[in-house]
Amino acid sequence: MSDPRIAGAGVTKFGEHPERTGRDLFAEAGLEALDASGVDRGDVDALYYGNFMGELAEHQGHQGPLMAETIGLEAPATRFEAACASAGAAVREAVTTLRNGEAEVIVVGGAERMTNIGTAAATDALAIAADDLFEVRAGMTFPGAYALMARSYFDQYGGTHEDLAHVAVKNHEHALVNDHAQIQKEIAVEDALEAPTIASPLGLYDSCPITDGAAAAVLTTAEYAAEHDLDAPVAITGTGQGGDNLALQDRPHLAQTPAADKAAEEAYGDAGVGPDDVDVAEVHDCFTIAEVLATESLGFFERGEGITAAREGITDRRGELPVNLSGGLKAKGHPVGATGVAQLATLAWLLDGSHPRADDVSDATVGVAHNAGGTVASTTVHVLEVAE
Amino acid sequence: MTESARDGEYDDWLDAIADGGGYYLECGNGHGWLPPRRVCPKCGDRDLAEEPLPDGGEIASHTTITVPTPQFEDDAPYVTAVVDFGPVSATGMVRGVDPEDVAIGSVVGVEVGERETTGDRAVVFRPR
Ligand SMILES: [Zn+2]
Numbered sequence: 410m411s412d413p414r415i416a417g418a419g420v421t422k423f424g425e426h427p428e429r430t431g432r433d434l435f436a437e438a439g440l441e442a443l444d445a446s447g448v449d450r451g452d453v454d455a456l457y458y459g460n461f462m463g464e465l466a467e468h469q470g471h472q473g474p475l476m477a478e479t480i481g482l483e484a485p486a487t488r489f490e491a492a493c494a495s496a497g498a499a500v501r502e503a504v505t506t507l508r509n510g511e512a513e514v515i516v517v518g519g520a521e522r523m524t525n526i527g528t529a530a531a532t533d534a535l536a537i538a539a540d541d542l543f544e545v546r547a548g549m550t551f552p553g554a555y556a557l558m559a560r561s562y563f564d565q566y567g568g569t570h571e572d573l574a575h576v577a578v579k580n581h582e583h584a585l586v587n588d589h590a591q592i593q594k595e596i597a598v599e600d601a602l603e604a605p606t607i608a609s610p611l612g613l614y615d616s617c618p619i620t621d622g623a624a625a626a627v628l629t630t631a632e633y634a635a636e637h638d639l640d641a642p643v644a645i646t647g648t649g650q651g652g653d654n655l656a657l658q659d660r661p662h663l664a665q666t667p668a669a670d671k672a673a674e675e676a677y678g679d680a681g682v683g684p685d686d687v688d689v690a691e692v693h694d695c696f697t698i699a700e701v702l703a704t705e706s707l708g709f710f711e712r713g714e715g716i717t718a719a720r721e722g723i724t725d726r727r728g729e730l731p732v733n734l735s736g737g738l739k740a741k742g743h744p745v746g747a748t749g750v751a752q753l754a755t756l757a758w759l760l761d762g763s764h765p766r767a768d769d770v771s772d773a774t775v776g777v778a779h780n781a782g783g784t785v786a787s788t789t790v791h792v793l794e795v796a797e
Numbered sequence: 798m799t800e801s802a803r804d805g806e807y808d809d810w811l812d813a814i815a816d817g818g819g820y821y822l823e824c825g826n827g828h829g830w831l832p833p834r835r836v837c838p839k840c841g842d843r844d845l846a847e848e849p850l851p852d853g854g855e856i857a858s859h860t861t862i863t864v865p866t867p868q869f870e871d872d873a874p875y876v877t878a879v880v881d882f883g884p885v886s887a888t889g890m891v892r893g894v895d896p897e898d899v900a901i902g903s904v905v906g907v908e909v910g911e912r913e914t915t916g917d918r919a920v921v922f923r924p925r
Contacts, residue, residue, distance in 0.1 A: 533866040542807045543831060547888040547920055548862060548869045548877045548912075556860035557879055564858070564901050609861040609896075654838060658879050658886040659830065663858050 411631040413507040414641035414796065416514075417446025418754035423622035423742030424591040427525040431460070431467055432479045434623035435520040438747075439480035442516065446627035447639050453627075454512035456486035457503045459495030459519030460746035462534040463488075466522045480625075482516065492538035493695060495519055496624065496749030497650075497780030497789030503628050504648045504791070513633045517753075518625030521744035531619045535745070538783035540656035552616050552696065554657060554784045556608035559698035561663035563610070566713030570610050573697035574601035575719040577614045577739055580694060583726055584736025586765040589751075591620055591742030615697040620742035624751035631796070643757045647680025647792030649673060655786045666785040669706030673779070673790045677708075680792035684708030687730065688773035689759055691752040693781040693788075694737040700724075703779045704732060707790070726769040734759060734766040749780035749789060756793045806833035811918055815909040819850035821885040829884030853904045853925045854882035861896040871914040880905055880922055889920030 419441025421434050435458075443450060456477045463469045473486035489499040496519035503515040523531045535551040536544075544554070562568060578598055584590035601614035634641040651671030654660050660667075677683055684707060692707065694700035701715040709730055710718060718724045724732035735741045735755040738748060756776035758764035776793040810832045813819055821829050822845040824837035829848075836843045859878035862869070869875065876891040876899050887907065891899050903924065910921035 528864070529867045529870070532864060533868070536866050542804065544888050545866075546917070548865065548872060548875055548890050549888060550862055550864065550866060552864065553860050553862045553877055556862075557858040557877070560860065560901070561858040605863070606861070607864045609863075611860075656888065658888045659838075663879065 412644040412646045412796070413504050413628045414631055414634045415643045415645065415753065415757040416448055416627045416629045416634060416639045416641040417442045417444070418626040418757055419445060420589050420624045420751050420754050421622045422589050423620050423744060425524045426621040429621060431463065431469065431472070431520045431522045432475060434522065434621060435476045435518060435625070436479040438520070438623035439476070439516065439518055439625040442518070442625035442627050443480065447637070448514055448627050448629065450481055453482050453484045453514045453516055455484050455506070456482055456516045456518070457489060457499035458486060459489050459499045459749060461490060461492055461495050461521060462523065462745070465534040466526050476518070476520070480516070491787040492782035493693065493743070493745040493748060494780045494782030494787040494789055495746045497791070498787070500749055500753055500791060501648045501650055501789050504645050507628060507630050514627065514629045516625060516627055517750055518623065519747035519750050520623035521746040522621050523619045523744065524621050528619060543656045543658060550608060552611055553608040555696040555698055556611045557657060558663050558702065558784065559610055562698060562701070562716070565664045566716065568716035571598060571602060572716045572720055573615055574598045576694065576697040576700050577601045579719045579725050580733050580737040580739040583734050583766065584740035587736050587741060590736045590740055591618055592740045611696060611698070617695045617738040617743040620744045622742060622744035622747050624747040624754055626750055626753055626757070642795055642797050643760045643793055644796040645791055646794045647676040647682065649675030649679060649790045651675070651788045653786045655783065657784055665712065666702045666706045666781070666788065668785050669703060669779060669781060669788040669790065672788040673707045676790040676792050680794065682775055682792060686775050687777050688775050689734060689756065689770045690730065690732045690777045690779065691735060691755050692732055692779040693748070694733060694739050695743055697739065699781065700732065700737065702785070703781065707777060707779055726766060731770055734764070734769060749778070752778040752780060753791065760793060760795050811909050814907055819907055820847045821850050822846070823848045823884060827884065831885060831887060848884070850907065851882045853906050854880040856899065856901055856903045856905060857881045857886060858901060859891060859899045869912060869914050872912055878922060880907070887920060889922050891922045893923040
């Protein structure tokens with residue numbers, strides 16, 4: 410069993426592109442990934458594609474084959490849906506299939522079109538990642554769910570909204586040089602604290618924006634990469650996925666994300682590394698509190714200690730463990746079905762030295778991607794390592 | 798409102814709360830869940846019995862939502878909370894108290910109210 414290589418990746422600029430169709434966005438990312446990989450399109454065995462709200466945003470289901478044809482593939486194509494972890498789930502399936510020897514080249518990707526339906530409808534569409542009977546009908550929104558988790562965290566472990574503001578400030582600063590990012594604007598702690606509240610205690614700057622965008626990557630076996638002389642130095646050496654009860658009310662605590670614990674444990678075990686080996690991470694910070702919960706589940710910090718990591722500079726680009734050098738979902742944007750593959754692309758570029766923030770982690774050899782769905786009822790974790 | 802099917806045991810459960818006879822489902826190992834459930838997700842037990850929902854529960858966490866979905870447009874701002882009844886927790890809207898005064902640990906009772914925006918039924922908690 411050899412570990413799959415990332416032969417090429419492509420990401421659109423994330424942002425507000427209400428006039429661009431999902432297929433147009435995915436065509437850009439997919440073709441960029443194929444061109445970067447040097448793989449012949451006829452050698453692609455499958456497309457695994459993530460998308461969450463296609464039916465609501467574009468009245469378009471069955472997007473797998475549609476997206477295959479938009480990038481000129483005749484291969485079978487399947488859509489994966491795990492809310493905001495849709496693309497992470499697609500990556501995991503691709504890794505498993507390549508390792509099994511059932512395929513040699515798989516394109517993974519995802520796209521989401523969100524801004525065309527407006528904030529209210531997008532809020533509604535995102536909310537259905539929660540339990541309709543027990544959460545959506547109780548008025549819970551996606552920010553509302555994370556607000557419940559944030560308040561529970563403060564109650565159990567301490568921490569303040571100001572601590573969370575430091576997460577936002579850090580990720581905005583990281584995004585300044587990332588031209589793919591939706592928001593390239595520095596903010597101060599005061600800006601975050603003074604921003605309008607969305608769902609108390611979380612404000613506008615604790616939340617990722619509503620985003621259109623697409624991402625794609627060409628994954629292949631080490632053998633195929635060697636045979637075809639591909640430049641593919643980064644391998645996916647570990648994959649893990651965890652699940653949890655859909656509704657927050659059915660979980661033993663609101664301030665931990667056990668699905669991410671399970672995914673991390675599995676991915677670390679698979680790769681044969683531990684949290685101390687990780688040089689750089691891209692985690693699912695759909696809200697500032699989500700980054701805190703993610704870094705604790707990934708074992709970077711004890712429970713209750715992740716809250717001060719950004720304030721102390723540990724997760725800053727100049728710190729011991731840079732987290733979300735892309736700007737994260739917070740500043741880079743969060744086209745939900747594309748996010749998991751965008752994280753993969755970011756890490757591949759950071760590890761091969763081609764990312765605008767690569768100089769901040771020039772000796773990095775191990776990266777981790779954490780992609781969470783809903784209120785973390787689905788999570789995938791992938792470990793990437795420089796293989797050559 | 799358009800005609801739509803009842804959501805089976807979920808609507809039965811709301812009816813029971815409205816009639817003052819709220820319940821939850823308990824498996825042989827004491828795990829509590831709200832209906833509909835055919836099996837305990839935790840232990841796989843399929844022998845679920847209806848038990849009376851405790852009279853009051855404690856607010857486990859709460860949020861005041863100012864940016865709602867369109868189905869809650871006229872309700873905003875409103876408080877949504879997860880309430881711990883001991884064997885089971887429930888999510889609903891907190892009414893009858895100033896949002897500023899809602900606190901973790903406060904004791905509330907459960908009833909069925911209506912959403913202002915759509916008139917649909919909703920789980921509502923009120924201070925006890
Ligand atoms: Zn049980």
